[in-house]
Amino acid sequence: MYMNIELVLASNSIRRREILERTGIDFSLDAADIDENLGIDDPEELVRELSYRKAASVAPKHRGKAVLGADTIVVLGKDILGKPKDEEDAFQMLSKLSGNTHKVYTGVTILKLQDKEPPVPEELRDTFCCMSEVTMYELEPELIRSYIATGEPMDKAGSYGIQDIGAILIKEIRGSYHNVVGLPIGEVWRHLKEFL
């Protein structure tokens, strides 16, 4: 749907790009490459900071435009589950998630560096966080192995993607679905409207 904003998505996530494309917001892409190991234990603080760093890393190239950064993590109990190191790691993660409810946090930053002179503020920034709960079915080891064999888990936080094959692992969610995919588009839309 049309929005009068010049937007840059600071992400190389196909899933985030697809969510924005499907809602019909015009944007360009400039993938951020940052160090994601910050040593922050609090999930909300971590994704907020990572989303800001992603936006900030490319914003100087796009003065006058709104840059959107986002980061998504999966949290089970006290454990933050990132992308799996290898297939065995994916198997361990999915075995832990099986039959349980976990939380998915996405941090989002909208950042605009001005191209105008003071007294216009140098930087406009809005950072927020969204959380959804996800309950998985009990997964038989053979099902986990078959799923890993599809290759889908390997580039995804928590070793699953809810929007494709991983859909069959998910019993129910509470909260924003698109937050679990990687971008809470309802909140993003409203924050972009405010940001304008």
Place this chain on the structure above:
Amino acid sequence: MYMNIELVLASNSIRRREILERTGIDFSLDAADIDENLGIDDPEELVRELSYRKAASVAPKHRGKAVLGADTIVVLGKDILGKPKDEEDAFQMLSKLSGNTHKVYTGVTILKLQDKEPPVPEELRDTFCCMSEVTMYELEPELIRSYIATGEPMDKAGSYGIQDIGAILIKEIRGSYHNVVGLPIGEVWRHLKEFL
């Protein structure tokens, strides 16, 4: 993901087709065309019956294969919201859904007519129903009008599609997301496994 089943989807819904395609289940298509006005008031009974009629209407052409029929409705309070008659009807529906929580029911039938002689039973049938709750943001009339102008609401129960532009209308869901799109793929997967 591979499943050793010959499946026919009795639906012309692009959304159902996409959900099955994304999970990697092989299937063919044979859209059912049935009268959807049954005069049944109970949502669960209605979608169960409609899903059966869809499957049954094409099953004789596909003996020996599993035929999948599905029907999805949106329910607000006591009102069953089908597809809008026109743009004004869509506006009325979305105005009612705005700021409220509604229920989405999908009925699913898996039906197989045998091509073998008795004592094999003539028909194998599994019908089930899935319900999710959906909470919409408060929608300003201008947002509803802009959404209707995209054309998206016109062929959808409840006048919205959660997977595309309509995503920006949705605050949260409780239950299966894919059920809201039109096919509760986690349940379908497990019922197909049992059906084999």
